[in-house]
Amino acid sequence: MKGQPLIGRIVIDDVHPRTPTGDYPTKAVTGEAVRVSADIFKDGHDILAARVRWGPALGRQPASNQMAGWSDAALHEVGNDRWEAAARPSTTGLHHLVIEAWTDRWATWRHDVSAKLAAGEEVDMELAEGALLLEDRARRADRGTQGQLADAARALRAPGNPTARLTRAFDHRIATLMGGPDGAPDLTATANLALWVDRPRALFGSWYEMFPRSEGGLAGAAQRLAGMAEMGFDVVYLPPIHPIGTTARKGANATLVAGPEDPGS
Numbered sequence: 001m002k003g004q005p006l007i008g009r010i011v012i013d014d015v016h017p018r019t020p021t022g023d024y025p026t027k028a029v030t031g032e033a034v035r036v037s038a039d040i041f042k043d044g045h046d047i048l049a050a051r052v053r054w055g056p057a058l059g060r061q062p063a064s065n066q067m068a069g070w071s072d073a074a075l076h077e078v079g080n081d082r083w084e085a086a087a088r089p090s091t092t093g094l095h096h097l098v099i100e101a102w103t104d105r106w107a108t109w110r111h112d113v114s115a116k117l118a119a120g121e122e123v124d125m126e127l128a129e130g131a132l133l134l135e136d137r138a139r140r141a142d143r144g145t146q147g148q149l150a151d152a153a154r155a156l157r158a159p160g161n162p163t164a165r166l167t168r169a170f171d172h173r174i175a176t177l178m179g180g181p182d183g184a185p186d187l188t189a190t191a192n193l194a195l196w197v198d199r200p201r202a203l204f205g206s207w208y209e210m211f212p213r214s215e216g217g218l219a220g221a222a223q224r225l226a227g228m229a230e231m232g233f234d235v236v237y238l239p240p241i242h243p244i245g246t247t248a249r250k251g252a253n254a255t256l257v258a259g260p261e262d263p264g265s
Contacts, residue, residue, distance in 0.1 A: 010048065010101050010188040013039045017097075018193055025094065025194030029203045033086040034195065036073075040101045041081040042186075047111060049104040049179070050075040054087045054195070057094040067098070075099070089197045096192040102184035105133060110170065123162050130169055131156040137178055145177050205234035212238060 015038040017026040028034045036052045055070030071090075075083040089095050113126040131153040138149035155168040168174070181187045208228050215221040221238075228236060249258035 008043060008186075010040065010042045010103070010186055012050075012099055012101055012188060012190050015099060015190055015193065017195070025196040027196050027198065028089060029198050029200045030090055030092060031088060031200065032203070033088055034097075035084065036075070036087050036097060036099065037082060037084045038075070038099050038190070039081050040075070040077075040083045040099075042103070046103045046105075047107040048077075048101055049107065049181070050083050050099060050101040051181075052085050052087055052097055052099050054089060054095055054097045056091065057096045057192075057194070075101075089195065092197050092199055095195040095197050097195055098192060099190045100181060100187060101189075102181040102187045104179075105184070106175065106178035109133060110175075113166065117162060117166070127156045127162060127165060133178070134169070134174075136183060140182060141177070148173065149177060201234055206232060207235045207237050208233040209237045209239070 016036065017034060019026055026034075038050075040048060040050050042048060051072050051074050053067060053070045053072040055067060058067070071087070073085045073087060075085040078084050083101075087097060109126070109130050113123050113130065116123050116126060134149045134153035134156070138146045138153070141149060152168045152171070152174050155165050158165055208231075210221055210224065210228075212218050212221040215224060225236065249262060250256060251258040251262045
């Protein structure tokens with residue numbers, strides 16, 4: 001961001017979670033709430049909106065169509081331009097997190113027209129502007145929601161009391177349909193943030209290392225499993241039990257000279 005003008009541009013800074021250098025992924029477990037936060041701001045008085053999206057890693061910067069199956073959660077401002085949300089990955093493996101921010105033109109319009117109406121000012125121009133926003137979204141909406149948006153636009157363009165004309169547009173269902181970054185010209189996204197997701201047992205599991213050779217083989221080792229569970233161990237770790245090749249092999253009792261029948265581990 002150094003050397004670039006900030007006027008009119010959305011800035012997303014100090015993003016978390018991340019490791020100190022960013023060279024390695026942060027870690028989580030499935031079902032765990034991962035706190036996501038960032039400083040998000042823009043010059044001016046427009047109302048901003050933001051969300052975090054996450055899903056299995058698809059490359060350095062996946063295309064939007066590849067992210068279609070990703071999950072998302074809205075970020076909420078908590079003060080001093082700091083925004084937060086919780087992501088809950090449900091699958092294991094390498095994931096990516098992406099934070100997106102944009103100017104919420106509908107929320108900004110609602111705030112402006114409400115302020116002018118409360119001050120007793122004329123709002124005809126604002127009503128026309130709201131109708132244009134609704135019609136623009138309706139052109140990209142599916143058939144099931146086009147009618148609702150078109151009805152709200154017609155109500156804003158109809159003659160009569162401004163408060164009555166705003167009732168339809170201020171309905172919470174219209175606010176839901178007008179939410180999201182669809183059509184936002186200043187949609188801004190971070191680079192991918194790597195997140196490695198493990199099974200919940202990785203968060204608390206205790207490991208027991210066992211040498212099958214010391215138990216007479218795998219059959220003898222299997223007889224020890226119930227006792228290990230009673231002691232509170234969750235995972236049994238076995239060292240290599242198959243031949244490892246022809247170099248760096250060890251013989252019985254870890255001697256450095258291995259015979260042809262020694263497994264080498």
